[in-house]
Amino acid sequence: GENVEQHPSTLSVQEGDSAVIKCTYSDSASNYFPWYKQELGKRPQLIIDIRSNVGEKKDQRIAVTLNKTAKHFSLHITETQPEDSAVYFCAASHNNDMRFGAGTRLTVKP
Amino acid sequence: NAGVTQTPKFQVLKTGQSMTLQCAQDMNHEYMSWYRQDPGMGLRLIHYSVGAGITDQGEVPNGYNVSRSTTEDFPLRLLSAAPSQTSVYFCASSYSRTNYGYTFGSGTRLTVV
Secondary structure, eight states, X not given: OOOEEEEOSEEEEETTSOEEEEEEESOTTOOEEEEEEXXXXXXXXXXXXXXXXXXXXXXXXXXXXXXXXXXXXXEEEOSOOXXXXXXXXXXXXXXXXXXXXXXXXXXXXX | OOOEEEEOSEEEEOTTOOEEEEEEESSOOXXXXXXXXXXXXXXXXXXXXXXXXXEEEOSSOTTEEEOOSSSSBOOEXXXXXXXXXXXXXXXXXXXXXXXXXXXXXXXXXXEEO
């Protein structure tokens, strides 16, 4: 199966700073990498995704980068705001399986 | 378009009781799945379905049954509730298991006493 490791498990930043969360995967055939945001007491929601034929994707203040050679992908949040505080999950898809990382709890301090 | 609807939102069961968690989606998604999320932990896959009439086990299937008689509905049955099944349960659906993002329901918080 596909193992997905996510780091760090917790991250605290000051409002306005950038935050980076990194995930590594083990199978070079993985081809789809979504990111989910889960606010406290709420459902996970897809915020951005990237496919293996693309190296970077941006959507306003968030971006995802993919390094297929090193088998890792990262979520970048710029100009963080208190409403960015949440747990973020990465996932990697391969064949007929999808595995989630353990999550990163991001706290943005005002 | 309601997305993924889960009921109930909260439930308390006594050990040994059975119940069904309901999940319905109106997006014509072929793929549906059930996850459990324990405090401070990630998402663990219980069962999934790639289409009506097709179900399969995930990572933690013991103590749970599913069926998929229609594209829209994917209920999760707890056969004989145990305290270890206290958790938050999320239903998720997608166009496929592997190439599209998932839409999650709002969750069911289950407590077994």
